[in-house]
Amino acid sequence: MLKHLHITAAYLSLLFFILRAFWSLREAPILQAxxxxxVPHVIDxxxxxxxxxxxxxLNFWPLPAWLxxxxxxxxxxxxxGTVAIKRGKTPAIRTGFAFAAVVVFVYMLGAAIQRTPLSWLG
Incomplete structure (x- = not known):
């Protein structure tokens, strides 16, 4: 049950990040709501x-290398993520940092699934 809740929260976090990054690129006023x-703080x-x-x-102590x-x-x-949504001065900078954040998220997903720091390469 904990695993499924953790996975669900991870996907919600990613989806809401992508949505907020999109709003940031469009400089949408909804970001100020x-x-x-x-919501991101609650999800995270x-x-x-x-x-x-x-x-x-699961008694992960000491922490395994992948964790x-x-x-x-x-x-x-x-x-x-903070540069992608808040601190990036231009849309191009925010886009690059948003893309990099998603790549890092995919790495974390791979590290968890493969249980190796090599992530998807392992």
Missing amino acids: RWVKI TALLTFGVLLAIT SAKIAALVIYIVL
Whole structure:
């Protein structure tokens, strides 16, 4: 059950990120809506909570290499995402960072599925 909740939250996080990146590129006013600013935090808190509970339940300590790589990639994903949605000065910069963030997300997905830091290459 935790695994499915974690996976669902991960896909919701990605889908909402892509939507917000699209709005950012179009400079859509909806990005300033209160709910648009709150929902990502709710989804990502659920994602992190389910991930931590899953790691505890599966007794992932010390952390396996693939999980450590996934956590490091998560930090990179967050940084790229903030530039893609908020901090990028031009649409071209925001587009590049959004694309890079999605690539990092796909890496994290592969690391989790393949259970190797090599992600899809493993």
